[in-house]
Amino acid sequence: MGRKGMASDIVIEARSLTKKYDDLLAVDNIDFQVHKGECVGFLGPNGAGKTTTIKMIDCVLPPTSGKLTVAGMDVSEKPREIKKMVGVEPQEDNLDPDFSVITNLVVYARYFDIPKKDAVKRAEELLKFSQLEEKRNVIISELSTGMKRRLILARALINEPQILLLDEPTTGLDPQLRHLIWDKIRSLKKQGVTIILTTHYMDEAAALCDRTLIMDNGKFIEQGIPSELVAKHVGEEVLEVDYDEQVMKMLQQKFPEARLEVLSDQIHVFTNQPHGVFRSFLDDFPTRGATVRNANLEDVFLKLTGRKLRE
Amino acid sequence: MTSKQSFASNFKLPTLTYRVWSVWRRDFDVFMKTFKVNFFPPLLEPIFYLVGLGFGLGIFVQNIEGYSYVKFIAPALVAISIMNSSFFECTYGSFVRMYYQKTFDAIIATPISIEEVIAGELLWGATRSLISSSIVLAVVAAFGLVSSPWFLLIPVIAFLGGLMFSSMAMCFTSLAPNIDFFNYPGFLFITPMFMLSGTFFPLSQFPPSMQVLAQVILPLTHTVILSRGLIFGNLGVSLLISLAWIAVVTPFFFVLSINRMKKKLIK
Numbered sequence: 360m361g362r363k364g365m366a367s368d369i370v371i372e373a374r375s376l377t378k379k380y381d382d383l384l385a386v387d388n389i390d391f392q393v394h395k396g397e398c399v400g401f402l403g404p405n406g407a408g409k410t411t412t413i414k415m416i417d418c419v420l421p422p423t424s425g426k427l428t429v430a431g432m433d434v435s436e437k438p439r440e441i442k443k444m445v446g447v448e449p450q451e452d453n454l455d456p457d458f459s460v461i462t463n464l465v466v467y468a469r470y471f472d473i474p475k476k477d478a479v480k481r482a483e484e485l486l487k488f489s490q491l492e493e494k495r496n497v498i499i500s501e502l503s504t505g506m507k508r509r510l511i512l513a514r515a516l517i518n519e520p521q522i523l524l525l526d527e528p529t530t531g532l533d534p535q536l537r538h539l540i541w542d543k544i545r546s547l548k549k550q551g552v553t554i555i556l557t558t559h560y561m562d563e564a565a566a567l568c569d570r571t572l573i574m575d576n577g578k579f580i581e582q583g584i585p586s587e588l589v590a591k592h593v594g595e596e597v598l599e600v601d602y603d604e605q606v607m608k609m610l611q612q613k614f615p616e617a618r619l620e621v622l623s624d625q626i627h628v629f630t631n632q633p634h635g636v637f638r639s640f641l642d643d644f645p646t647r648g649a650t651v652r653n654a655n656l657e658d659v660f661l662k663l664t665g666r667k668l669r670e
Numbered sequence: 671m672t673s674k675q676s677f678a679s680n681f682k683l684p685t686l687t688y689r690v691w692s693v694w695r696r697d698f699d700v701f702m703k704t705f706k707v708n709f710f711p712p713l714l715e716p717i718f719y720l721v722g723l724g725f726g727l728g729i730f731v732q733n734i735e736g737y738s739y740v741k742f743i744a745p746a747l748v749a750i751s752i753m754n755s756s757f758f759e760c761t762y763g764s765f766v767r768m769y770y771q772k773t774f775d776a777i778i779a780t781p782i783s784i785e786e787v788i789a790g791e792l793l794w795g796a797t798r799s800l801i802s803s804s805i806v807l808a809v810v811a812a813f814g815l816v817s818s819p820w821f822l823l824i825p826v827i828a829f830l831g832g833l834m835f836s837s838m839a840m841c842f843t844s845l846a847p848n849i850d851f852f853n854y855p856g857f858l859f860i861t862p863m864f865m866l867s868g869t870f871f872p873l874s875q876f877p878p879s880m881q882v883l884a885q886v887i888l889p890l891t892h893t894v895i896l897s898r899g900l901i902f903g904n905l906g907v908s909l910l911i912s913l914a915w916i917a918v919v920t921p922f923f924f925v926l927s928i929n930r931m932k933k934k935l936i937k
Contacts, residue, residue: 380937417779419775419778419779419936420936420937421936438781438783439781439783440781442779442780442781443781447779449772449775449776449779452772453771453772453773453775453776454776455696455771455776456771457703457771458699458700458703462699466696466699467776469695469696470689470692470777470780470781471780471781472689472692472781518780
């Protein structure tokens with residue numbers, strides 16, 4: 360998936376891309392390619408460099424060094440042409456609070472030189488798409504967080520972008536809304552839109568992305584198809600048991616190749632052994648508080664980026 | 671960058687396109703949405719000044735340069751509104767849009783550049799000066815205090831002067847770490863000009879050195895000279911000098927403010 364394409368369908372390409380602030384290396388010499396129609400997830404803890412990378416792709420932040428092209432155009436040479444074909448959903452709410460819902464879309468269309476008539480038509484379609492028709496004339500401050508998120512997504516689509524940059528599109532939303540947004544993103548993907556999204560939610564990356572790039576301290580530390588990353592780094596299943604020294608010893612004996620992680624009062628066991636190995640272990644040695652669950656991208660993420668808090 | 675290059679970069683000529691007007695239009699649309707609130711202050715404020723200072727205090731004041739006190743201060747009220755409306759638009763107004771509303775961030779994600787956003791803000795500030803001072807002018811005219819048809823040129827002066835004050839204001843905005851910062855230019859720049867630019871008493875009251883100083887460093891002095899000259903129909907070289915002063919200073923601060931804001935916003 361995604362990587363099978365030929366060089367000609369590369370939409371975004373970064374070579375030795377670097378962004379340095381006074382004494383902070385936000386993006387450290389990264390290389391990546393995004394192919395047409397692909398949905399790529401940037402995963403990483405806070406401060407990993409995800410948003411900085413997104414902003415460089417959108418020609419809002421100039422790279423310090425390296426090369427970054429979008430649709431074959433260099434970001435430092437053709438920012439206007441690039442921005443014309445890109446839609447951005449920023450992390451923070453920057454809707455225009457002085458305008459109503461529909462006016463936000465129409466005024467934004469004007470920034471793209473879209474004629475008024477087309478802008479209104481497009482805005483109406485997008486209100487329908489984001490299920491905000493009833494809020495058409497409502498002022499922004501009266502919208503809920505979820506409605507604002509949907510409107511920001513709608514606004515990102517006003518110029519019918521071929522590339523969509525979504526910076527944490529579902530942060531702070533309830534499950535219903537997250538799924539609604541996911542549906543919208545999937546339908547855009549079906550229409551052939553190339554998507555880069557950043558997220559902290561591993562299930563989101565697994566559900567939407569063809570490929571994820573895990574970022575930490577300004578570098579990509581791993582990349583691949585979510586399910587393959589899980590299989591590669593944490594195996595198929597995880598066993599969680601209440602901490603006990605006896606149990607710990609037994610686990611170490613039974614699974615000598617496994618990675619055992621102690622988290623407060625629990626032991627997590629990761630193994631590359633095939634499916635069902637924990638089940639048979641538990642049948643032989645019933646252990647208190649034991650659960651077996653499928654390994655997921657979050658396990659990969661924590662393994663690779665560590666458990667230290669990032670602020 | 672060497673310090674010399676860095677200094678020169680403050681005066682790099684910005685590349686501006688017609689897109690500046692989309693930014694201007696956004697501000698204009700917001701203004702029109704709340705136009706009732708926006709029209710009242712420039713309508714009422716000059717009435718208070720004319721009644722309180724002009725007709726009230728003015729009774730105790732002898733004629734100045736042959737004009738009654740109320741006549742003398744009327745053109746200054748027009749000039750002050752040119753200064754105030756653009757200055758406050760491009761300090762508090764622009765800061766709110768930039769910092770709290772993130773409007774600039776939203777716009778630069780479209781084909782509009784940051785230079786064009788700032789230029790649009792400056793032109794909008796100038797437009798506000800034009801609108802406000804025209805209302806003040808109408809009030810002054812209604813009180814019968816306009817004595818020459820040359821007053822018709824005042825909107826042009828208002829736009830030019832407004833652009834000058836907008837650009838200066840935007841330079842302060844580029845320095846502002848927070849919104850409270852604007853108290854400084856408020857009482858160190860605007861208030862002294864309000865009182866000392868030949869507004870409520872003639873500059874000739876100053877000792878000669880102060881007179882020169884007021885003309886060299888206080889922009890409002892020149893707006894007042896132009897406004898008074900046109901409303902009274904006293905055309906002379908002093909008007910051309912003031913116009914030239916504005917014509918030189920405005921592009922300087924216009925370019926400087928755009929470059930400073932760009933540096934502030936695009937790291």
